[in-house]
Amino acid sequence: MSRIGKTPVLIPEKVTVDLDGLIVTVKGPKGELKRLMPEGVSFDKKDNTVVVSPTTNKIHSRQRHGLCRALIANMVEGVTQGFSKKLEIVGVGSRAQVKGKNLVVSAGYSHPVEMIPPDGITYKVESNTNVTVSGIDKEIVGNEAAKIRSIRPPEPYKGKGIKYHDERILRKAGKSGKK
Template sequence: MSRIGKKPVVVPGGVTAAVADGTLTVKGPKGTLTLSLADHVTYEVGEGCISVQPANDSKQARAFWGMQRTLVQNLVTGVTEGYTKVLEINGVGYRATAQGKNLKLQLGYSHDVDFAVPEGIEIKTPDNTTIEISGIDKQKVGQVAAEIRRWRKPEPYKGKGIKYRGEFIFRKEGKKK
């Protein structure tokens, strides 16, 4: 039995959920999200909750059960609260500025990096060394944060680069004389 899958997903007031044509649609104050349903799992939308159950006793149905329940929970949380990832930039001369639908990064290359912000994602730069990425789709927010971080990953000697807020960078000792 899946401990996560057994719990129903609570749907707060102001949020509606519907299952139709193999997709689950969740509408809330921040927007609408959809999820294509897995064949091995059944979904029931009830009064104030969505329950996810395996369709049969196969190994694959049990494997999908907890993950699908978590994906449904992510939809409900996204349309009510949204998701935010914060990136911090460390390094001399490294900075970021949000310009409309573009993020301009200066990361020590001979040129500036222009990152086009995808639809449904909002990027703010409260200061030169902080990037706030927010949106209603958890996967998309995480993917955008990973793509920005990929331009200059933190290095272990001086800690220069782009890191997530709260991320620990294992520091190495420099060479000895």
């Protein structure tokens, strides 16, 4: 059995979890998330916890055991606290700004790149070079942050580009002169 899957998911007071077969719905103060879970696991709601258990002892069921528990825990955390990813833009003339709900990034191309947020995602820009992507679904927040980073990934020679706030760029030495 999965060590992660064994631990029950605690449900805070302001959160409700509805289990309808393989569809899990979590409602909280920040919103509502609904997800279809993979087959091979069963869910039991006891008091203020959700317990995930594999239905069989086959490998697919055991693999999905910890996954489903982590997905439910992320859904509960998302509707209570939310998730956010911070990005930094490094480079002369590179900047970002919010126009309406859209994010406009000038990253050294001949044109600015405009990002349209999916439902439930908000962009926030501080000092033109720090972008925060926030929302209640951890998967969508991470995907949007990765899309923004892919506009201009950091390069290893000068470190220019868009990087995660806590990302460390391994630097390379430049060309060596003639000998």
